[in-house]
Amino acid sequence: MKRNHLVLILVVAALALMVWTGVDNYRRRKAEQEKLRQMQAQAALMSAAPAASADAGAVPVEEMKSPLEGKPAPAFTLETLQGQKVSLASYKGKAVLVNFMATWCAPCKVETPWLIKLRDQYGPQGFEILGISTDDLDKDDKKMNAQDKADIAKFVANMHIDYPVLIDGDSISHPYGGIDALPTSFFVDRSGKVIASTIGLHDRDELEANIKKALASGGA
């Protein structure tokens, strides 16, 4: 009898723990979503009134135009986190957003959910995103390398990124003009030509306008 009671108590305790964990996870997710929503709203406000920013004296990297615009996007082949090789060339015929990012880049976290939604919206028209992680990868220590990749994978999972994320982005930063700031995006049209680029966090409308431009350009 006593044993039955003990089992019952343990079962109830386990159930209570599961419920509590579930509720706690739900609350955390909701809080994170709300925080992200506020950050995005703030980013949109900043875009509307940039002069109001406390960082108005910042280096105006956003104003620099990439010399790649109007030219073919530099070819590259990088690996996914799973080791699969992906080439930009294999996306010819599609409009591609080449998005340089990193796990330590706070503005990238604001931008990423917009990218996911825009891909959902424009994917059927032939739009794809290639996330290019510029996180450091230890090339001498296998264990550290695996940890670096695990950190990126965790970021991808936490941000619910469902487009390809390629690693070792620093290896292709030179042909892309040197990636001095993140996020940096190159909008590539269907013929493989860069038709726009942005450095830093830009509002969703501007991203969408560039995606539409890429989709409309370079078709057969």
Added chain:
Amino acid sequence: MRRWLGVVLASASCLGLQCAVSQKLAWQSDAKPNEHQLVQFLYPEQVTVPAGKPSVVELHFRVNDGLHINSHTPREKSFIPTQLMVGEPAGVNVASVDFPAGTDYSPAFSPNDKLSVYTGEFVLRAHITAQRCDHLVQAGLRYQACDANSC
């Protein structure tokens, strides 16, 4: 923006029991200055410390206007902390480096967040013991710099 700021500690003569260590930035000695440095090393150009005795050398840096860098202890694990990497030549021991506490900073796109950052001028205190002689020490400051919209 991840950056390394190279710091070269150049040779200097020593007098008596004193050992002199002078400090010079890599970009200061280059023919072509690096205009992309986001953090500047200010001073000292040269310091003299008693030979064989633990001494504190204060290294003054300045973050460019409009930028911030993470402190040595950022609040988020994924953020890159400011670190000083020192190559110790024979006769010089850098036991530790004290980093100042960061100040709270809320980025414009996320006003509810509080990051731990350095802005403007900040000072690192290196605990150095140098043997009597001239020394050349190389060091690098690793940091993550961001402005209102990018890192």
